[in-house]
Amino acid sequence: MHSLHNLTIKSFHEGLVKKEFTALEIAQAYLKYIEVRDPEIGAFLSTAKDQAYQQAEQADLAIARGEEVGALAGVPMAIKDNILIKGLPATAASKMLENYTASYDAAVIVELKKAGAVFLGKTNMDEFAMGSSTENSAFKITKNPHDLERVPGGSSGGSAAAVADNMALAALGTDTGGSIRQPASLCGVVGLKPTYGAVSRHGAIAMASSLDQIGPITKTVEDAAILFKALAAKDRHDSTNVRVNYGDELLNPKLEDIKNMTIGLPSEYFIDGLSPEVRKAMDEVIASLKTLGIKFKEITLPHTKHAISCYYIIMPAEVSSNLARYDGIRYGTREHGKNAKNLIDLYKLNKSNGFGAEVQRRLILGTFVLSSGYYDAYYAKAQKVRRLMRQDFDNAFKEVDVILTPVSPTPAFKIGEKTSDPLSMYLSDIFTIPVNMAGVPAISIPAKVEGKLPIGFQLIGKHWREADILGIGQYYERINKI
């Protein structure tokens, strides 16, 4: 039987249809490995053995009946705990939802169930996806499989660690300001943030609705393309979801298209604050892509320096609105408020005890930037700056097809290193945030590095042109034999 270590979605599918193994055998092997290994890593908040085995048996039955099965049939996946799977817990790593069980499937889960995927369990994250290290989980710390003293990144840290450590063949994460790409970079796996509107957000616990997207975390770019194609289906429950016909070029990019491309290198991203090992990794990736015939050009995204301020105004504003519903009345637990004197007191007791420090900080910050007297100076101003950031990308894409940048200024940092100063944690997202502000797609791909800690590079594409960044990524993998 195949070692879990070598499997990809592609090779799993080939082995499955050739009957080298069954989906049930592989699901059992993954769940057994999770049982042994996860106490050390902490990637999962819950596992779903019974549901997983049933789903795997369905895939095996289809094959036994001689049916043609799709690329995701039987594929064992890990799902971030802010995405709903009917009948399973969905805590968003918050005490507020500790006892909540999802009453319906998220749109992406509906699609993956149709495709025959198997869900092994729900993964750890920063509470309500607020953080860059998964240290804000109310339940546990997730460790980076490459160095257990370091963070896996966040907020989708559990999903990235699970895939990096072969506890799942692929995973789903959500990305509001880098929460798929940064943990993918720090854990040495592939993470795709699709174009805003490409994937339905229905059934993902909302953080900042104008920025959130669901996307795949996988071992290879090819796997990310396979999974993205399944996720990008029209869903009528999300009115921002756009029907796009993603064709065969996602999975079979043509070399002649790739080598005629021009990649932009924004001067604002190759700055002094970049660690030497990240700079070296970027230089090597650029050299490698040049061997394909791709041309490079220096470009400018002049409003990059305003990204952090702009993001930390718009995102908390949306957070303070989206999280108002967690008042202890409708969902989860009302336990914290059982001694409340009146209704307002009940809200306060539930929110103050149910939410962690970072969530409370953002709720108050969001309330501040939306309050009368400050609205124009902060929220309205930030929305205008957001427009300028989007125009930066529109202008750059008149000259180039794709933009290449680092994902994070440094490799994985130590657990506890940045928890006391929220601003220093916020600043580590400088290269990923502008992508969400503009709504464009971007992917983090592991660069070939010599050291122990992985480093990812980011390819940013035009709106709806996931094919360009997935295509370049697939050729980078081929020439570097990843």
Add this chain to the structure above:
Amino acid sequence: MDAINKKSLEHLADLARIHLDEKKEEKLLHDLQNILNHFQELQALNTEGVLPMTGGTDLKNIFREDAVRERLGAEEVVDAFPDKQNRHLKVPPVFE
């Protein structure tokens, strides 16, 4: 002058329905002042005549057919509620 002080923080916490104890308040005030000072850099940027970007897309007028759709059953919704009696939702008294 700081955009936020002890008194305005207490008012904001009240609006956000968050209870602050002394220690939490002190740390939060320090963090928020730091963050808001960082935001000051935006004020120097000229945004006159720039159309605000109010959402993630420029889509307009999304319509759907006016027809009955598949939806959650009442039982699933009641099940998700923290406190109930038979099939009734229990909430604390609103009027005193």
